[in-house]
Amino acid sequence: MSVDRPRQSLPKIMLWVASAALVVMMSVTVLDVILRFAFRIPVRGAYDVVSFSLLIMVFFGLAPVIARAGEITIDLIDYMVSPRVLVLLETLATCAAFAVFVFLGWSMISPAQDAYKWGGHSLELGMPVWWLWAVAFVGLSGILWVCLRRLIADIGRLRTAATRGPAPERSRT
Amino acid sequence: MTPFALGLGAIGALFTALFLRQPVWVALAAVGILGNTILNNLAVAQLISGTAIFDTASSYNLSVIPLFILMGEIASGSRMSAELFGAARVLLSGVRGGLAIASIAASGAFGAICGSSVATAASMTRIAMPEMSRAGYGRGYAASSIAAGGSLGILIPPSIILVIYGGVAELSVARLFAASMLPGLVLLVLYMAIAFWRARRSGDAPDPVRTTLSDKLRALREPWQFILLFVVTIGGIYAGIFSPNEAASVGAFGAILLGFLKRTLTVPALLQALQTAVLVSCALFMIIVGATIFSNFIVQTRLPDTLLALSQQAELSAFTIMALIVAIYIVMGCFLEGIGMILITVPVFLPIVTGFGFDPVWFGVLVVVLVELGLITPPVGMNLFIIRAQVPDLSMQALYAGIAPFLIAPLVLIALLFAAPSLALWLPSVLY
Amino acid sequence: ETLKVSTFLPPNHVWNRAIEAWGTEIADLSGGELDLEIFPAGQLGPPPRQYDLVRTGAADLAVILHSATPGRFPMTELAGLPLTVPSAGNDSAITSRRLTELAPDYLAGEHPDTKILWMAVTPPLKIHLTDADPSDLSAFEGKRIRYAGSTWQKIIETLGGSPVPVPPAEAADAMSKGVVDGACFPFEATKAFDLAPVTSYSLEPGLAAAPFALVMSQATYDALSPELQAIIDDTTGPDRAEWFGKMLDEGEAGGRAYMAEAGVNIITLGADQIDDLKAEFAGIVDEAVAAAADSGGDAEAFLSAYTD
Ligand code: NA
Numbered sequence: 043m044s045v046d047r048p049r050q051s052l053p054k055i056m057l058w059v060a061s062a063a064l065v066v067m068m069s070v071t072v073l074d075v076i077l078r079f080a081f082r083i084p085v086r087g088a089y090d091v092v093s094f095s096l097l098i099m100v101f102f103g104l105a106p107v108i109a110r111a112g113e114i115t116i117d118l119i120d121y122m123v124s125p126r127v128l129v130l131l132e133t134l135a136t137c138a139a140f141a142v143f144v145f146l147g148w149s150m151i152s153p154a155q156d157a158y159k160w161g162g163h164s165l166e167l168g169m170p171v172w173w174l175w176a177v178a179f180v181g182l183s184g185i186l187w188v189c190l191r192r193l194i195a196d197i198g199r200l201r202t203a204a205t206r207g208p209a210p211e212r213s214r215t
Numbered sequence: 216m217t218p219f220a221l222g223l224g225a226i227g228a229l230f231t232a233l234f235l236r237q238p239v240w241v242a243l244a245a246v247g248i249l250g251n252t253i254l255n256n257l258a259v260a261q262l263i264s265g266t267a268i269f270d271t272a273s274s275y276n277l278s279v280i281p282l283f284i285l286m287g288e289i290a291s292g293s294r295m296s297a298e299l300f301g302a303a304r305v306l307l308s309g310v311r312g313g314l315a316i317a318s319i320a321a322s323g324a325f326g327a328i329c330g331s332s333v334a335t336a337a338s339m340t341r342i343a344m345p346e347m348s349r350a351g352y353g354r355g356y357a358a359s360s361i362a363a364g365g366s367l368g369i370l371i372p373p374s375i376i377l378v379i380y381g382g383v384a385e386l387s388v389a390r391l392f393a394a395s396m397l398p399g400l401v402l403l404v405l406y407m408a409i410a411f412w413r414a415r416r417s418g419d420a421p422d423p424v425r426t427t428l429s430d431k432l433r434a435l436r437e438p439w440q441f442i443l444l445f446v447v448t449i450g451g452i453y454a455g456i457f458s459p460n461e462a463a464s465v466g467a468f469g470a471i472l473l474g475f476l477k478r479t480l481t482v483p484a485l486l487q488a489l490q491t492a493v494l495v496s497c498a499l500f501m502i503i504v505g506a507t508i509f510s511n512f513i514v515q516t517r518l519p520d521t522l523l524a525l526s527q528q529a530e531l532s533a534f535t536i537m538a539l540i541v542a543i544y545i546v547m548g549c550f551l552e553g554i555g556m557i558l559i560t561v562p563v564f565l566p567i568v569t570g571f572g573f574d575p576v577w578f579g580v581l582v583v584v585l586v587e588l589g590l591i592t593p594p595v596g597m598n599l600f601i602i603r604a605q606v607p608d609l610s611m612q613a614l615y616a617g618i619a620p621f622l623i624a625p626l627v628l629i630a631l632l633f634a635a636p637s638l639a640l641w642l643p644s645v646l647y
Numbered sequence: 648e649t650l651k652v653s654t655f656l657p658p659n660h661v662w663n664r665a666i667e668a669w670g671t672e673i674a675d676l677s678g679g680e681l682d683l684e685i686f687p688a689g690q691l692g693p694p695p696r697q698y699d700l701v702r703t704g705a706a707d708l709a710v711i712l713h714s715a716t717p718g719r720f721p722m723t724e725l726a727g728l729p730l731t732v733p734s735a736g737n738d739s740a741i742t743s744r745r746l747t748e749l750a751p752d753y754l755a756g757e758h759p760d761t762k763i764l765w766m767a768v769t770p771p772l773k774i775h776l777t778d779a780d781p782s783d784l785s786a787f788e789g790k791r792i793r794y795a796g797s798t799w800q801k802i803i804e805t806l807g808g809s810p811v812p813v814p815p816a817e818a819a820d821a822m823s824k825g826v827v828d829g830a831c832f833p834f835e836a837t838k839a840f841d842l843a844p845v846t847s848y849s850l851e852p853g854l855a856a857a858p859f860a861l862v863m864s865q866a867t868y869d870a871l872s873p874e875l876q877a878i879i880d881d882t883t884g885p886d887r888a889e890w891f892g893k894m895l896d897e898g899e900a901g902g903r904a905y906m907a908e909a910g911v912n913i914i915t916l917g918a919d920q921i922d923d924l925k926a927e928f929a930g931i932v933d934e935a936v937a938a939a940a941d942s943g944g945d946a947e948a949f950l951s952a953y954t955d
């Protein structure tokens with residue numbers, strides 16, 4: 043799949059963080075394998091580091107997906123309706139995504155508080171679970187910000203479409 | 216409203232939202248949240264959604280997904296898929312439809328290091344589609360060959376869909392990979408046969424170009440680094456040297472090393488591959504989150520159990536119920552995407568299927584073939600969309616018409632799996 | 648009233664069978680007014696979320712595996728410490744009954760908003776080895792052992808081995824291919840995961856068990872009529888725990904027979920070896936007791952009542 047790099051700087055930075063997390067995920071596992079073969083000692087905590095990196099990758103990698111409208115969509119209807127209706131549907135999709143993310147974020151508060159209150163910790167390294175929740179919330183605020191930006195852009199396109207006819211092409215996967 | 220009616224309504228709402236171009240994950244999550252709120256209350260919907268995203272994103276077992284995607288992206292960024300296609304087209308020169316058959320062969324081979332069908336199809340479209348256009352192939356024929364070949368990405372191991380199935384069914388992923396190997400090869404051959412047969416129709420394939428035997432022998436040497444990667448990763452899983460997660464990491468790392476050693480991978484290409492892998496896997500993760508939220512709700516409506524109880528009241532035979540399950544998957548596959556389908560259906564169907572004495576590993580292979588069929592059945596086939604997105608001037612009608620004959624192949628494979636389950640079960644029994 | 652039961656265990660697991668049997672009983676006693684609808688296999692949520700499902704009302708009852716959420720149930724986790732069992736023995740019938748008896752005084756506090764119907768302690772998990780003979784405990788030096796839960800991680804490290812997390816379904820394959828040299832499971836699970844063909848030695852007694860609880864939402868309980876509440880009260884508690892513990896023990900005996908029949912050498916530790924191990928595990932126990940005391944529980948008193 044081709045990538046248009048997001049032009050805004052926030053999703054760009056978040057994409058770098060997520061990519062770095064993917065590199066960590068790969069490297070820790072490769073290191074674990076090498077140490078196991080060479081010295082029969084596993085990397086203590088490889089399991090935790092991989093799970094933690096995955097969390098960073100997902101929560102930081104989502105904002106750039108949203109920024110470029112890269113969610114998987116069934117675009118069957120694109121060939122049946124006018125560009126104006128299409129912009130309307132795209133705006134609706136951004137609204138819906140924003141609403142669902144707000145709901146998810148709101149729903150994450152209570153389990154995060156529980157994780158803090160009950161002092162749960164990770165399996166291998168004994169890392170407090172609430173750290174992971176904190177990282178998730180940082181990523182989520184980026185997601186919400188990017189989502190909001192897209193919504194504003196969509197509404198702009200909607201107004202252009204309403205006054206001046208066909209909307210400009212939006213890049214899609 | 217009874218839970219059953221609510222469940223039916225939710226499915227209607229889901230399809231409407233999907234048709235109205237709402238992102239798949241948003242549609243799944245929103246319908247699941249609303250349904251759960253109506254069926255239980257807001258607090259329940261919140262608990263399920265707030266933890267679904269966190270638990271999915273921090274699940275060690277799912278880390279295989281971005282790693283296998285990364286391996287595929289690096290392989291394609293370092294032109295390995297191009298080399299595969301190059302080798303296949305030389306080997307198949309002299310055959311009418313050779314380029315189309317070569318794109319299927321190269322897709323199958325690329326599927327052996329790439330876990331995703333969509334990624335396989337996307338990669339092969341970039342390489343093979345321009346070549347076929349230049350050579351004068353019918354566009355529908357060319358594009359549908361790539362769509363069909365690309366779907367092999369999830370049947371020939373590694374396979375993201377099998378990783379997810381293994382998680383739901385609590386089965387060894389290594390064993391599932393072993394089971395899907397032979398069916399994957401059978402399907403590869405079937406697709407190639409269909410492409411060969413189709414090529415005789417006028418207008419679809421031009422007269423073949425001939426190459427010499429020495430050219431062909433030389434072409435055989437090209438994809439060595441690709442074979443090395445496959446042997447190390449998938450072979451490593453079968454030999455018990457690596458877990459699937461380790462194999463994916465070692466495979467991605469190995470692809471980077473090979474790319475740099477052969478000077479086919481540049482630093483910008485590596486960064487691009489990393490970012491693409493992140494973007495593609497995050498889009499998939501959101502679908503997993505959405506499907507988790509949706510299936511949690513739909514299970515509570517008892518919709519699948521009720522349907523099943525109805526069919527059991529009708530005293531249908533095991534075979535009829537299996538045929539019914541296959542039919543349900545085929546219909547769902549026309550409208551849904553694969554990960555959502557697996558997460559929603561497998562927890563319900565698997566106990567029934569094993570209750571009839573079918574092997575859960577065998578069922579996993581069957582489900583993957585059905586998901587694969589769904590990737591290329593109109594109207595909603597992710598592989599068709601991926602290709603159409605990259606070849607904008609290709610009409611959807613031409614693609615639908617082109618893909619129709621290829622649909623026979625997975626159906627034949629399904630029949631073979633029922634007739635001879637050992638097609639899937641023999642290899643794992645030898646290896647484990 | 649239909650009560651929603653959530654378990655993360657596969658449909659034919661002994662927990663689901665036991666809850667079904669109990670459900671039939673309360674349905675009969677209530678003349679059909681109370682019945683259970685079981686959602687098995689984690690359909691409603693993964694193992695670490697089972698307790699929250701009940702607390703928020705997503706389910707009326709759920710089976711909790713306390714070690715799935717390390718640190719959240721520090722008092723209950725004490726029952727899963729190595730070689731920490733009642734003096735009467737480590738059979739599940741004994742340990743489950745004892746833990747259920749102690750639950751109101753010591754464990755209810757860390758299960759707020761829920762009512763503990765009964766606790767269960769599995770038969771202690773045994774170590775199964777591909778080819779090392781554990782008669783001499785130094786055999787564990789450098790061995791890679793599949794484990795689950797942080798207590799077992801510490802046990803394996805104390806024995807000198809390396810703990811490796813492997814999903815249970817992959818354990819047999821991992822052993823046969825030499826990815827790990829052994830795994831810890833109760834005998835009962837060795838049958839489900841087909842461990843006999845890859846195991847040469849199993850080590851008895853089991854070193855540490857896993858505590859479970861079946862909990863009910865307090866709100867759901869409070870909303871029931873006094874008659875229905877009485878039915879629940881009468882059919883749960885220590886007797887029920889002992890009944891369920893017996894089911895676990897039978898499964899364990901069956902699993903042991905399966906291993907023995909398959910030709911696995913079952914090595915039994917001597918009394919002095921067990922004493923040595925107890926001394927070596929003292930650090931793990933002290934750490935857990937301190938953590939439980941920090942959380943505000945009367946850890947010492949609970950532990951001496953449990954091992955009494
Ligand atoms: Na593949």
Ligand code: NA
Binds near residue numbers: 551588589594596597
């Ligand atoms: Na389809």
